[in-house]
Amino acid sequence: MTSYNAHKLFSEIESVVKSNLPVTEGLLRVIQFCERELPHPDWAALRPGGGKLGISADLHLIGAPLANDPKWIFGDRWGQDTPDAESNVLAAIYQIAYEHKAGLKNDAEYPLCLAYANLAIRHLAQTMGAELLRDADQRVLHVGFDSGDFLCIGAIRKEGLIFSKDSWRMT
Structure with a gap:
């Protein structure tokens, strides 16, 4: 995990x-x-517009048919072989x-990659809205790491993106 209070x-x-x-x-x-919780000089380079490109973390799509089933992440999933988004951010x-050796490492990667991926998918869901439904009544959006840490943003329905009241499942 990271050096932060995980709940906060x-x-x-x-x-x-x-x-x-x-x-x-x-x-x-x-x-x-993150900077308030863990002061470090590298935060300046992580501000939008301050970064460089190189080897990376990335984003790809994985789905499951029963997103409100608490065991869905370990069950029938599709998309493990989907291509990465090749996100510059x-x-x-x-x-x-x-x-560098004294860098932020997972203290930056974990929160910022999780936040950015969720923000990007939220933006896509708000922009495309009901187009993402196809033949479904709703599409529940869980965004996170292949290792299992994720956030349930909410669900796309005919009326658009509805935020979940719960972090782990659509409510």
Whole structure:
């Protein structure tokens, strides 16, 4: 995990993702939270516009038919072989986090990659709305790491994106 209070960190990320902040402002708010909790000179390089590109973390789509089943993440999943998004932002976060021995490492990668991926998917869901439904009544959006840490943003329905009241499942 990270050096943060996990509950406070996750609550901050969730409140940003389930707000109406634009993606860049939301990511900046998470960076500011992290910087207050864990001061380090590398935070300046992680602010939007301050990064570099290199090897990276990335984003790809994985889905499951029963997202409200608590065992869904370990069951029938599709998309493990989907291509990565090749996100320049996630690449920059990873490179800056690990570029030197005294760097922030997972203390930057974990919260910022989780926050950015959720903000990006939220933006996509709000932009595309009901187009994402196809023949389904709803599509529940869980965004996180292949290892299992994730946030339930909410669900796409005919009326658009509905934020979940719960962090782990659609409510």
